[in-house]
Amino acid sequence: MTQLGGVQSWCLGVTLQLVLAAVLHQGFATVAPPTTAAPHKEPGRPEKGNYHVYGTNNTACLLASMGLQLNITFSSVSQNKTLQEVVNLQPNMTKSSGSCTEERAILKLTTDSDKTNLTFSFTLNTTTNKYHLSEVSLVAVRPDTKEPFSTSNSSLDYLQGTLGYSYMCHQEQTLDVTQVLSINTFQLQVQPFGLEGDHFGAAEECQLDEDDMLIPIIVGAALAGLVLIVLLAYLIGRKRSHAGYQTI
Structure with missing residues (x-):
């Protein structure tokens, strides 16, 4: 379970970095007056x-x-x-x-x-x-x-x-x-x-409009990837847990 928690924390950290990068990219793309x-x-x-x-x-x-x-x-x-x-x-x-x-x-x-x-x-x-x-x-x-x-x-x-x-x-x-x-x-x-x-x-369309549309795509893909990785980690952890109760 400790390994599973570590995988989930790592996935969450990666997702937050992707979302933050997308937001910062939009901020830099906007031309300031x-x-x-x-x-x-x-x-x-x-x-x-x-x-x-x-x-x-x-x-x-x-x-x-x-x-x-x-x-x-x-x-x-x-x-x-x-x-x-x-x-x-x-x-x-x-x-x-x-x-x-x-x-x-x-x-x-x-x-x-x-x-x-x-x-x-x-x-x-x-x-x-x-x-x-x-x-x-x-x-x-x-x-x-x-x-x-x-x-x-x-x-x-x-x-x-x-x-x-x-x-x-x-x-x-x-x-x-x-x-x-x-x-x-x-x-x-x-x-x-x-x-x-x-x-x-x-x-x-201008680059600003394209960047604005890109952010939800990046965030959605990151969240979908997080759900998939957590689900796989849960299934692997559950399989190992059941294997521990088998009689040698």
Whole structure:
């Protein structure tokens, strides 16, 4: 029985290590937002909006469905220090526009009164039939700055997908644009090329979603293995116990 207890303890220890490794893997896979320059109040999870761009023949050439949260670092005039502001884009107050060519698709999101202009530019490699988010720019009028907030980056490599397929990521992910701007996306699905009608093509899921699905599989397999090993150890121990009562 002492040997059986030792086997069970070993199995439990191995299972706990597998579960802990899976949880730590998920923690490391999640992209952390940049550190803040000053404490701020989070506005909560943004509402998901549906945005589209139509080409010259009046057919959709870009579709996007996502919740967007802007993390802006700026110099406050009244407080004379650097602050970070977190702003959710509200779909009912945001208009979408843009343009498409064979190798470039642009989505422009403009809030009411043109106070915020956020632009996403996607590039298609016609040799590999792969696309990615290559540029993001933001111009926003803030009430506590000397001039409109403006920043951009044209050397990005996010949201990589295949021509004819959409890119999907249900998990929250952070796109680091510049030192003063990062964007949190929620329940994102986007397709800038190869659309057939006004609907998304088959989805290619992001690594964060795949990791999120992998954890329950690892935990379930570890628990199933533990049950099997304990059952085998019990049967072996019981067989040996009965063998001890046989007459020599």
